[in-house]
Amino acid sequence: MSDFSKALISEMPNSELQEKLNLFGQFIGDWDFEGVYAKDTPDEWRIPGEWLFSWILDGTAIQDIFICPSRKEREINPHPDGEYGTTIRSYDPSKDAWDICYGGHGFLHVLEARPVGNQIIVRNKDESDGLNEWVFSDITQSSFHWQNRTSYDDGATWSVNFELSARRR
Numbered sequence: 001m002s003d004f005s006k007a008l009i010s011e012m013p014n015s016e017l018q019e020k021l022n023l024f025g026q027f028i029g030d031w032d033f034e035g036v037y038a039k040d041t042p043d044e045w046r047i048p049g050e051w052l053f054s055w056i057l058d059g060t061a062i063q064d065i066f067i068c069p070s071r072k073e074r075e076i077n078p079h080p081d082g083e084y085g086t087t088i089r090s091y092d093p094s095k096d097a098w099d100i101c102y103g104g105h106g107f108l109h110v111l112e113a114r115p116v117g118n119q120i121i122v123r124n125k126d127e128s129d130g131l132n133e134w135v136f137s138d139i140t141q142s143s144f145h146w147q148n149r150t151s152y153d154d155g156a157t158w159s160v161n162f163e164l165s166a167r168r169r
Contacts, residue, residue, distance in 0.1 A: 010055035020091050024062045027053045033166040061090040142168045
């Protein structure tokens, strides 16, 4: 492992922040998922993906890699609309929320996350293209559900863009 990787990746969370870091820390590890676009419509299609989470920056933050379609699927069935992105999630004690930056080829999103009941709600900070949420729900030690959804009426109604069901490897 290079010095860069050794300096970036951490084995465990920072002990002083561990309780707050557990919100996303519960996802540390490797996950496989089945993603669904246009669910319950004639255009519905499903695709396998993977989501990898790790502690970083001396255990004070989390970085993940979102790969859809999965690396294995890309070899046999490349998809032009695929996504290979990374997220850095950092807890901010001053506002009791997570600052999130998600980016990939040609895009970068600045987001904020908070727990809401048994869910984790991630929201975009720029609402010029509607209100966007990424919702983690039905979270267990071995699985979770996740949706990307958009509202153009301040949250009165939502359109689901993509959703997935993940299983820990």
